[in-house]
Amino acid sequence: MMQDPTTEMASLDALIASEIIEDCRAHVASITELADITARALRECYEYEDDEPQLWQCCGVVRQLLMQVHATLEPLGIVSQETDPHALAMRIEKTCEEQRRMLRPAVHVVRAGIYIVENFEPNHNDQVVPALRDLEKGISMVIDGLGMVIQGVLTQKQRVIAG
């Protein structure tokens, strides 16, 4: 049986979107690990006074969020021939935008950590700031990656409407 070309294109794009989402999830998993390593470094490299923020614990909130994003994206990466491309596109767009919105504050928490270490800790460890910067960049990359997924979905929708 011949498949409707519009449906064929839509399911193909759904597969591509699913691959990008899986890439994003893999990246989230790797930066979650980085958040864990950075937290350990912040814990081991500094002795915190009672009135100083325990920066290593700030990484815990970031890690908690990353783990939730990883879990939330999981169902989006699973597509089949039976998946309704339109419903999938809507779900991908909505979920990815939510995750982007949630991840943006995490960038600022990491940035606050960098700022405190650089400005208030005169003898800061040379490895900690680059690790925090990598974490900041990593989260920003996930936000951009999810933006690309949304853009891809929107392009697909426009093509289907135009076609």
Add this chain to the structure above:
Amino acid sequence: MKKRSPPSSRAKSDSASAVISHVRAAQLIEAVKIYIESASVIIDEQAGLIDERAKRAPDKPDLGACCRLVRWALVATGNALQPESLYAVRTNNDRRAVAAICDEQRRHLLWCRASLDAICRMLRTDSSVSGRSEDERLALAAIIADLDQSIVLLDPAVLRLSPVRG
């Protein structure tokens, strides 16, 4: 048919104290949950005020956004402490499982506390990012003090649940 002997007074007493401690733990968890809900509302308000007053600079942290991440984490903890979340483990009479949930959420509250502490530190010491947000800093500092109480209350030992830390 053999007549069942009535429970001994010792067994009755043990059972009653188990119920009392169970009720007490549930009340304390409920108190923490209510506190967390109100703290998350206050943090959201402070985030809005910080947004209005703080100066935005590239590469500098947006402290209003930082508050929103803490708020998200507090809401997640509140959800994990919902009666229905705890009910599933309570029905199996598995105090260890409830203790594990409380201990995990206690750890999450410590993370929130540290993040609020970092925000307060920046509000206190760096006017280039905070603007004039002294009132907001005081409000967040008050939340930290109250969070400390919640952190103590969620300790499985305080709740008289099985210890889960090795």
